[in-house]
Amino acid sequence: MYPQILAHIKTYVHLDAHEEQLLCDTLELIKLKKKQFLLEPGKLCKGNYFVLKGCLRLYIVNNKLHEQILQFGLENWWIADQDSLLNKKPSACYIQTIEECEMLLLTEHNKLLLFEKIPKLESYFLIMMHKALVASQRRIGFIFNMxxxxxxxxxxKLFPEFLQRVPQYMLASYLGFTPQFMSRLRAKKI
Amino acid sequence: MYPQILAHIKTYVHLDAHEEQLLCDTLELIKLKKKQFLLEPGKLCKGNYFVLKGCLRLYIVNNKLHEQILQFGLENWWIADQDSLLNKKPSACYIQTIEECEMLLLTEHNKLLLFEKIPKLESYFLIMMHKALVASQRRIGFIFNMxxxxxxxxxxKLFPEFLQRVPQYMLASYLGFTPQFMSRLRAKKI
Structure with missing residues (x-):
């Protein structure tokens, strides 16, 4: 049993003991060391990963061969290349651990099987998807307006702990500015 | 009955005749003239709108008092302020018609009632949400990398017809550049 993911799901929908057991039997525990890859370009994303411990980044290498971070994954967040999953096409992204990590993998195949047996899980994933969409749309607003x-x-202000946890150059990449600008900002102790 | 939305849903999930009837009885037909507002800042978004005819834009007014278009809505697309719906909070957005429009409103309240009676509709909305998330994430990639x-x-290249349908200054706003840059681009007939 994986109490951490069950506690997370419980915030949104109620599963009975049998359903919790079924879910946990279906999840696959994955442990990776620092800087290992969960996904690389050209490969299909296997499913959604729930982060139990550690921190990951999803990034692409852009036309100028710079790493552009599109998403981070922290404890109790889901991470995946949704484009690869939705369109069943090879990924264009890397997902790499920043720290030593433990994740639970729910493969696409198993997700569909579980939805039939536990319809409430579909409600849970609809809420997760809704939250991810809102976060993504807010980010577009920030990019244009700040x-x-x-x-x-x-x-x-939003993620003070996160700032201490992730290397500066990664944060710069995520926010879309240069490491030089980042250093100047930090020097001003903003 | 609204055959257009039923045909759209049929692409993803199968509803029986009774379920189709129940859905259509629940939807609310809304007709608006050109430049009318479906949503304004400070108001709760009522639900998701399926566009039967016409074209709309969802935009915010940014710090510099410029209109920033975040999303368009065309025939067979859903449009809504997902942040307002998810967090049950007043919207910060405008949704306005660009042309004369017909939409079907599925209120949040009715959506939850329908999900209980027609679980396949929840599967359909999960797919819609997944598609919207992928579109939003791709857009972030484009903003940073192009x-x-x-x-x-x-x-x-992706939406040639759309280019003819929407005023230039709106397209410029959506793509995040100035109308002046847009005019220069068009003059080059790129």
Whole structure:
């Protein structure tokens, strides 16, 4: 049994003991060391990963061969290449651990099987998807409407612990500005 | 009955005749003239709108008092302020018609009632949400990795008809560049 994911699901929907057991029997525990890859370009994303411990990043290598971080994954977050899952096509992304990590994998195949047996899980995933969509749309708003400094301040206020946990150059990549700008910002102790 | 939305749903899940009837009885037909508002800041978004006819835009007014378009809605697309729906909070957005429009409103209240009676509708909305998330995440990738001209080319290739249908200044707003840049691009007949 994996009490951590069960507690997370319980925030949104109620599963009975039998359903909890069935879910946990279906999940696959994955342990990775620091800087290992969960997904690389050209491969199909296997499913959704629930982070039990550690921190990951999802990134692409852009036209200028820079790493562009599109998403982080922390404890109790789901991470996956949703484009690869939805369209059943090879990924264009890397998912890599930033720290030593433990994740629970729910493969696409098993997810569909579980939805038939536990319809409430479909409700849970609809809420997760809804939350991810809102986060993504808010991010587009921030990109267009805040300058670099405003974006940094906003992010720092929202996730103060995260700022201490992730290397500066990764945060710069996620926020869409250069490491040099980041260093200047930090020097000002904003 | 609304055959257009039923045909759209049929692409993803199968509803029987009784379920189709129940759904259509629940939807609310809304007709608006050009430039009318479906949603304004400070109001709760009532639910999801399926566009039968016409074209709408969802936008915010940013710090510099510029209109920033975050989303368009065309025939067979759903449009809503998902942040307002998810968090049950007043919207920060406008949704306005660009042309004369007909929409079907599925209120949040009715959506939850329908999910209990027609679980397959929850599967359909999970797919819709998944598609919207992928579109939103792709857009973030484009913003970071393409310059203005590349973004315009990409969009023009993907939605050639749309380019003829929407005023230039709105497209510029959506793509995140100035109307002046847009005019120069068009003059080059790219």
């Amino acid at each position: 300058n670099d400094e405003e974006r940094y301040r906003y992010f720092a | 310059n203005d001209e590349e973004r315009y080319r990409y969009f023009a």
